[in-house]
Amino acid sequence: xxxxxxxxxxSLLPGIQTTSAHIDSIAGxxxxxxxxAKSDTAKIMAVLDYATALYPYDKDSAYAIALSSYSxxxxxxxxxxxxxxxxxxxxxxxxAGRLFASDSFFNLMLIEIPAPSHWHIPAYAGVxxxxxxxxxxxxxxxxxxxxxxxxxxxxxxxxxRAYIYNNxxxxxxxxxxxxxxxxxxxxxxxxxxxxxxMKQLGNSWNRIGNYYLAKNDSARALHCxxxxxxxxxxxxxTEMILITTCNINLIQNKEPELKxxxxxxxxxxxxxxxxxxxxxxxxxxxxxxxxxxxxxxxxNESITLATKLxxxxxxxxxxxxxxxxxxxxxxxxxxxxxxxxxxxxxDSVSNQEALxxxxxxxxxxxxxxxxxxxxxxxxxxxxxxxxxxxxxxxVYLLGAGGASGMLLLFFFRKNIRRKKExxxxxxxxxxxxxxxxxxxxxxxxxxxERKRIAQELHDGVGSLLSVAKMNASxxxxxxQDLLHxxxxxxxxxxxxxxxxxxxxxxxxxxxxxxxxxGIEEALQLFCKYTSKANNISIDFQSYxxxxxxxxxxxxxxxxxxxDIVMQLLHQxxxxxxxxxxLNWSSPSLFVTIETNGLFSPDNNNxxxxxxxxxxxxxxxGGNMEVQHDENAGSTIDLEFDLNNDKIIRx
Amino acid sequence: MIRIAITDDHPMVISGIKNMxxxxxxxxxxxxxxxxxxxxxxxxxxxxxxxxLDIQMPGITGDEAAxxxxxxxxxxxxxxxxxxxxxxxxxSMLQNGCKGYLLKNTDQHALITAIEAVSRNEQYIxxxxxxxxxxxxxxxKKQKSxxxxxxxxxxxxxxxxxxxxxTSQEIADELFLSLRTVEKYRIQLLQxxxxxxxxxxxxxxxxxxxxxxxx
Numbered sequence: 001x002x003x004x005x006x007x008x009x010x011s012l013l014p015g016i017q018t019t020s021a022h023i024d025s026i027a028g029x030x031x032x033x034x035x036x037a038k039s040d041t042a043k044i045m046a047v048l049d050y051a052t053a054l055y056p057y058d059k060d061s062a063y064a065i066a067l068s069s070y071s072x073x074x075x076x077x078x079x080x081x082x083x084x085x086x087x088x089x090x091x092x093x094x095x096a097g098r099l100f101a102s103d104s105f106f107n108l109m110l111i112e113i114p115a116p117s118h119w120h121i122p123a124y125a126g127v128x129x130x131x132x133x134x135x136x137x138x139x140x141x142x143x144x145x146x147x148x149x150x151x152x153x154x155x156x157x158x159x160x161r162a163y164i165y166n167n168x169x170x171x172x173x174x175x176x177x178x179x180x181x182x183x184x185x186x187x188x189x190x191x192x193x194x195x196x197x198m199k200q201l202g203n204s205w206n207r208i209g210n211y212y213l214a215k216n217d218s219a220r221a222l223h224c225x226x227x228x229x230x231x232x233x234x235x236x237x238t239e240m241i242l243i244t245t246c247n248i249n250l251i252q253n254k255e256p257e258l259k260x261x262x263x264x265x266x267x268x269x270x271x272x273x274x275x276x277x278x279x280x281x282x283x284x285x286x287x288x289x290x291x292x293x294x295x296x297x298x299x300n301e302s303i304t305l306a307t308k309l310x311x312x313x314x315x316x317x318x319x320x321x322x323x324x325x326x327x328x329x330x331x332x333x334x335x336x337x338x339x340x341x342x343x344x345x346x347d348s349v350s351n352q353e354a355l356x357x358x359x360x361x362x363x364x365x366x367x368x369x370x371x372x373x374x375x376x377x378x379x380x381x382x383x384x385x386x387x388x389x390x391x392x393x394x395v396y397l398l399g400a401g402g403a404s405g406m407l408l409l410f411f412f413r414k415n416i417r418r419k420k421e422x423x424x425x426x427x428x429x430x431x432x433x434x435x436x437x438x439x440x441x442x443x444x445x446x447x448x449e450r451k452r453i454a455q456e457l458h459d460g461v462g463s464l465l466s467v468a469k470m471n472a473s474x475x476x477x478x479x480q481d482l483l484h485x486x487x488x489x490x491x492x493x494x495x496x497x498x499x500x501x502x503x504x505x506x507x508x509x510x511x512x513x514x515x516x517x518g519i520e521e522a523l524q525l526f527c528k529y530t531s532k533a534n535n536i537s538i539d540f541q542s543y544x545x546x547x548x549x550x551x552x553x554x555x556x557x558x559x560x561x562x563d564i565v566m567q568l569l570h571q572x573x574x575x576x577x578x579x580x581x582l583n584w585s586s587p588s589l590f591v592t593i594e595t596n597g598l599f600s601p602d603n604n605n606x607x608x609x610x611x612x613x614x615x616x617x618x619x620x621g622g623n624m625e626v627q628h629d630e631n632a633g634s635t636i637d638l639e640f641d642l643n644n645d646k647i648i649r650x
Numbered sequence: 651m652i653r654i655a656i657t658d659d660h661p662m663v664i665s666g667i668k669n670m671x672x673x674x675x676x677x678x679x680x681x682x683x684x685x686x687x688x689x690x691x692x693x694x695x696x697x698x699x700x701x702x703l704d705i706q707m708p709g710i711t712g713d714e715a716a717x718x719x720x721x722x723x724x725x726x727x728x729x730x731x732x733x734x735x736x737x738x739x740x741x742s743m744l745q746n747g748c749k750g751y752l753l754k755n756t757d758q759h760a761l762i763t764a765i766e767a768v769s770r771n772e773q774y775i776x777x778x779x780x781x782x783x784x785x786x787x788x789x790x791k792k793q794k795s796x797x798x799x800x801x802x803x804x805x806x807x808x809x810x811x812x813x814x815x816x817t818s819q820e821i822a823d824e825l826f827l828s829l830r831t832v833e834k835y836r837i838q839l840l841q842x843x844x845x846x847x848x849x850x851x852x853x854x855x856x857x858x859x860x861x862x863x864x865x
Binding site for chain 1: 800
C-alpha cells in the first residue's frame with residue numbers, strides 16, 4: 001500500500017524524491033486530498049499543504065514542491081497559489097537564517113501578484129523584517145507602513161496585524177522613541193488577542209515588559225514577562241519561552257548560582273539563528289552577575305553569528321557590552337575599538353534623519369488611518385476600553401490600600417461617566433448609520449425619479465415632437481410652396497433641435513442604453529451628446545477586457561462620471577478638449593479624465609456639488625485624485641474597486 | 651401593393667405615420683398594434699409585408715419582438731422606427747433581424763424611400779445614422795490596425811520616467827502623485843501596450859517611438 005502511495009505521489013509530483021517511513025506517512029495523509037482536488041487550483045493548494053507538513057522532516061523535497069507549485073500557479077495565473085508558495089519559501093528561507101533569499105521571495109510576491117491583493121501585506125511585512133534585521137530601520141518602516149496602509153483595506157481578513165504592529169514597535173524602540181513603541185505594542189497586543197495570534201501575544205507581553213524594565217518599573221515588567229512566559233508555554237513557542245526565562249531570571253531575586261544555571265540551560269536550548277535574540281541579553285545579565293569572561297565569550301559569539309547571518313541589528317548591544325567590559329578592565333584600546341564600532345553602527349541605523357523620516361511616515365499612516373473611519377472607530381473603542389480598565393485597576397488598588405470611601409466613590413462615578421460616554425458614542429454611531437440609510441433611500445428615490453422623468457421625456461415629449469414633425473412633413477408634401485418658405489423651414493429646424501435636446505436630456509438623466517449596451521456604450525453616447533451640446537471635443541476610449549457589472553454598480557459609476565464631466569465643463573477655464581479613458585484591470589476599474597482647461601471647483605462649503613460628489617465617491621469606496629498643471633490642464637484619476645459592495649449599495 | 655403593420659405604444663405616432671402613408675396608393679396599412687403582445691397575436695391572422703416597429707415599448711420591447719417576429723415570420727421585413735439615434739441600437743436591431751432603421755423625426759419622403767427599399771429586400775438606414783455608423787467602424791478599424799495606444803498626458807509623463815529608470819516612489823515624488831496612483835498608471839501602461847512587465851513596456855514604447863516629446 002505504502003509503495004502504491006509513493007508511486008502515485010511521484011507521478012503527481014515529478015522529480016520529487018522522498019524516502020523515510022515518516023515521510024511516507026505524511027504523503028499518505030495528504031494524498032487523498034491531492035487526488036480528490038477537482039480543479040488545478042484546488043490541487044495546488046492541497047500540494048502546498050503537503051509541502052508544509054513535509055518541511056520539518058524533508059526540507060529539500062518540501063522546497064522543491066513549493067517551487068513547482070509556484071511555477072504551476074504562475075502558468076495558470078492563480079494568485080493565491082503564487083502567494084502561498086512564495087510566502088512558504090520566504091518563511092523557510094527566513095527560518096534558515098538566509099535573509100537575502102527570504103527578502104527576494106517576499107519581493108517576488110510584490111512583483112508577481114498584481115495589486116490590489118492582500119498578499120502584499122505579508123510581502124511588505126516580510127521585506128520590512130529582512131530590512132530591519134539587516135540594520136535598515138528606515139527602509140523597514142517604509143515597508144511596514146505600506147503594509148499598515150493596506151491593512152485598512154482588508155479590515156475583515158485576519159492578516160498578521162499583531163506581527164506588523166509589534167515589529168513597528170521594535171523599530172520605534174530601536175530609534176529611541178519608547179512612547180510610540182508602547183503605542184504600537186498595545187495595538188499589537190489588542191490585535192493578537194482579537195486574532196488569537198498566541199505567538200504575537202506572547203511577544204507583545206514580553207516587549208511591554210521590556211518597556212517597563214527600561215522605565216525601572218520591575219514589578220510591572222515581571223508581571224508582563226510572566227504573562228508572556230505563560231502564553232508561550234501553553235502555545236509551545238520555544239524561542240519566547242527561553243527569552244522570557246532570561247528576562248524573569250534577570251529581575252527575580254534569587255541566588256546568583258541559580259541564575260547562572262538558568263542562563264546555561266537557556267544557552268543550551270537556543271539553536272540556529274534564533275539564538276541571536278537571546279545571546280546579547282544573556283551576556284548582559286551574566287556581566288551584571290560578575291561573569292565577565294563568560295559574558296565576553298557570548299558577546300563574541302553573538303557578533304560572529306550576526307555577521308554571518310548579516311543581521312546587523314543584533315551587533316549594537318554586543319559592541320556596547322564589550323566596550324563597557326574592556327573599559328572596566330582598563331583595556332582602553334579595546335574599549336575604544338568596540339565603542340567606535342558601536343557608535344558608528346548605532347548612528348548608521350538610528351539618527352535624527354531617520355527619526356524625522358519615520359515621523360513623516362508615521363504622519364502619513366495616521367492620515368490614512370483617519371480616512372478609514374471604521375478603523376479609527378475601532379481603535380478609539382480599544383483606547384477607551386484600555387483607559388477604563390486602567391482606571392478600574394487604579395480604583396481597585398486604592399480600595400485595597402484602604403483609601404477613603406469618598407475617593408473610591410469618585411472613581412466609580414468617573415467610571416460610570418466613561419461608560420455613559422461610551423454609550424452616548426454608540427448611540428451617536430447608530431444615529432449616523434440611520435442618517436446614512438436615509439441618504440441611501442433618498443439617492444435611490446432620486447434615481448427612480450430621474451428614470452421616470454427620462455422615460456416620460458423620451459417616450460412622451462419625444463414622440464409628440466416626432467408626430468409634429470411627421471404632420472409638418474405631410475403638409476409640406478401637399479403645399480409645395482411651404483417647402484421653400486423660410487418660416488416653415490425654421491419651424492422644422494426648431495422641431496428637430498427640440499427633439500434632439502429632449503433626447504440628450506433624457507439620456508443624461510438615465511440612459512436606457514446603460515442597461516442594454518453597458519457602461520461603455522452609454523459613456524460613448526454621453527460624450528457624443530455632451531460634445532455637441534457644449535461645442536467641445538470629447539474623446540472616449542476604453543482599454544482592457546470589460547467585465548459585466550452589477551447593473552446598480554454600473555449605474556452608480558456612470559452617474560458619478562457624468563457628474564464629474566458636468567462639473568469639469570461648468571467650472572473649468574478655457575476648456576476645449578477632454579479625454580476620457582476607462583482601464584479595466586479586474587477587480588479595479590481605473591478612469592482618467594483629462595482636459596486642457598484648468599478646473600477650479602467650488603469646494604468652499606459642504607453643500608457644494610463638488611464636495612457632495614467627492615463624498616459620494618469616497619463613501620462608495622472609490623478613490624479620486626485631482627491634479628492641475630497650469631500649462632497643460634487638469635487631470636482627474638479615479639479608481640473603483642468592483643468587488644467592494646459599498647459601491648453597489650450606495 | 652405593399653402591406654404595412656405599425657407597432658408603437660403611442661396612438662398619435664401611429665396616426666401620424668398613417669397620415670404620411672395615406673397619399674400613396676401602392677402602400678396600405680393593414681395592422682396597428684400598441685404593444686408587442688398584440689402584434690404577435692395579430693400576425694397570426696394578418697401577416698404584413700413590412701412591419702414598422704418601435705423599440706421602446708412597455709412589456710416586451712421592440713428589440714425582443716424583432717427576434718421573435720423574424721423567427722416565426724421570416725418573410726416579414728422589419729423597419730425599426732424609433733427615437734434612439736445611436737449606432738448601438740442600429741447594430742443591435744440589424745442583428746435582431748431588422749432590414750431598416752428610421753428615426754421618428756423622419757420626413758415623408760425618407761419614410762417612403764425606406765419602405766420601398768426594404769420591400770425590394772434592400773437594407774435602409776437613416777442617412778444621418780449611416781454616416782455615424784461608418785465613422786464608428788472606421789475609428790474601430792483604425793484603432794485595431796494601429797499598435798500604438800492612445801496615451802493620456804499623465805501616462806506619457808509616467809512612461810518617460812519609467813524609461814529613465816525611476817522607481818514608482820521616485821515618479822510619485824517627481825510628479826506629486828501618490829504611490830498608489832503611480833502603480834495604477836503602471837498597470838494601465840502595461841495593459842495598453844499589452845506588455846507583461848516593465849522591460850516589455852519600455853521595449854514597446856521605444857519600438858513605437860512613443861517617447862517623442864512632440865507626441
